[in-house]
Amino acid sequence: MGADNHTKVHIKVKKLKKKDNENNIDSKIKEHGVNESRPALNESKPDNYCVNKASEDFKWDPLRNISEDSDEVLKIIDSRLNNLEKEYFQEKKDINKNFKNVFTANGVSRREFIQWTALLTSALMLPTIFAPRVARAANILTRTPFIWLDMSDCMGNTEAFLRTAHPTPAEIILNYVSVDYMESIMVPAGYQAEARRDGTVKKYKGKYILVVEGAIPTAMNGKFLTIGAKGKTGLEITKSIAKNAGVIIAVGNCASYGGIPAAHPNPTGSVGLSSVTDRQVINIPACPANPVNLVGTLVEYLLIGKAPMLDSLGRPLWAYSGRLHDNCYRRGHFEAGEYVKHWGDDGAKKQYCLYMMGCKGPFTWNNCTVAQYNQDMSFPMRAGHGCIGCSEPAFWDRMTPFEKPNADAKIFMPAVEATADEFGVALFGAAGVGIAAHAIYTGVKKRKNNKNKNKDKNKDDKLNNGDNK
Incomplete structure (x- = not known):
């Protein structure tokens, strides 16, 4: 029953017959x-x-x-x-x-x-x-x-x-x-x-x-x-x-x-x-x-x-029903365009997003980040490795190589805000451009901002050294 029907349809509650057996709950x-x-x-x-x-x-x-x-x-x-x-x-x-x-x-x-x-x-x-x-x-x-x-x-x-x-x-x-x-x-x-x-x-x-x-x-x-x-x-x-x-x-x-x-x-x-x-x-x-x-x-x-x-x-x-990407504690870094580029780099130490290292969280549905493993204390991303999509069908064929950037591995992501049932088992379709474009945009935006900051810094250095002519 859709959400709209909830507002229009009112179900009249009927009294159950008094039967003390297990089938009552089914009926x-x-x-x-x-x-x-x-x-x-x-x-x-x-x-x-x-x-x-x-x-x-x-x-x-x-x-x-x-x-x-x-x-x-x-x-x-x-x-x-x-x-x-x-x-x-x-x-x-x-x-x-x-x-x-x-x-x-x-x-x-x-x-x-x-x-x-x-x-x-x-x-x-x-x-x-x-x-x-x-x-x-x-x-x-x-x-x-x-x-x-x-x-x-x-x-x-x-x-x-x-x-x-x-x-x-x-x-x-x-x-x-x-x-x-x-x-x-x-x-x-x-x-x-x-x-x-x-x-x-x-x-x-x-x-x-x-x-x-x-x-x-x-x-x-x-x-x-x-x-x-x-x-x-x-x-x-x-x-x-x-x-x-x-x-x-x-x-x-x-x-x-x-x-x-x-x-x-x-x-x-x-x-x-x-x-x-x-x-x-x-x-x-x-x-x-x-x-x-x-x-x-x-x-x-x-x-x-x-x-x-x-x-x-x-x-x-x-x-x-929840996507790992949406519930990952590294999600904020994804939005900010902050990614781990190489294992052990500064981004890895700062626990940046692992999308560029092949993380399959954006199209994996599971509650790993909530239920967690090892006495409720960890899950792959917290341990420093990206999700490999192991709760999805045919993950070994569709999601390998696991540690290679998804674009290089020709693995295309679905739109970030899509739901599992909306695109079903077809995990890699045209909608994949959405998340890739978003990742590229945030990455480019961050580099552009850093470039502008460096320009301003160089200008200030020249002024301080009396080189402004």
Whole structure:
């Protein structure tokens, strides 16, 4: 629904029938027109599947157009959380006990956890009244059955989530989720590991969370990747497990769009997860993906039982609607025409804009500058290197060389103020002249100003030396 329609259309709120089940929240959201075209998680994608454009319904808000009966919606969500707690905790005291074992034991106080859930609630574009419910969902998430499949990948996402000296609440959650199958960390191997995976699929049919890391080879019927004692292909395993999952998430660029394994010439025929299943896939791209984006998406799923609003590339809008260029702390230097020209030069020391060194921030959509990495303290530009566009499709082919000026590399930028959905996947078009022209203009303007300053300085020096004749 467009912004203009919001001012003209008034939706009459209808009272919900008193049903205490999980489907109420689905019917409630649908009743008020929130992303009605989005298929449910257990439905196939239509051929023309494309999520709302940025110019229309850009932000996901579960309570949009709900006013009079918002309390009733909260009751439905509370009921859903109560049912989940009953399912995953034997007694009520086990809920607090789980919190102590998971968070307090890892150095996170209750106050710090509440602060984190408040920030996550804000990031998810939810009202503040949802903060305690987000906290409950985060605690439940540590008990939710998980199946984590590794395909053709370097396991960089696993490393990013599990290897940390001072874990954040998001990383702790990922450390303690009920991972029923994850080759990199589980003790069982061979037939035992496969039996555990298959048992989870059968026991929690339609409820377990499937996370896939890595691209999926499809050439030669997927025989470039075989896994386990039975020698099944990654393609076969993925299709089988995805069929009955409650929610499917592709984590990292390889799982989302094929990543490096799918780079030219791609002899293995590697593709992203959405290319091998008819089920809806939530993409959490980047290399590696940020744990905050994965946990935030899962928390929202636990709250409302549906995927968050996605952009045209299948990414959650709450995390991927912002351009890195717009939120970069070096943006002011871009506007002033102040750039790093060589690694280690004076501009680099002063943390000038990295656009001239090949930074792909102007056409990369992600929240790296907000969520950050390494205990929420850094991201590529802060570390002194430009963005490589790792959250975008085919970044390895389209955005290399990474450290060469974009113009020299024949990489043309889209207009600075365009949005991701307005030009879709076509990242390099005629609109690219805009940002390049702006960069050239600001650079020329700065040089001209410096030249005028030098002229004035030379004139003053002549006057002081009595050379003015």
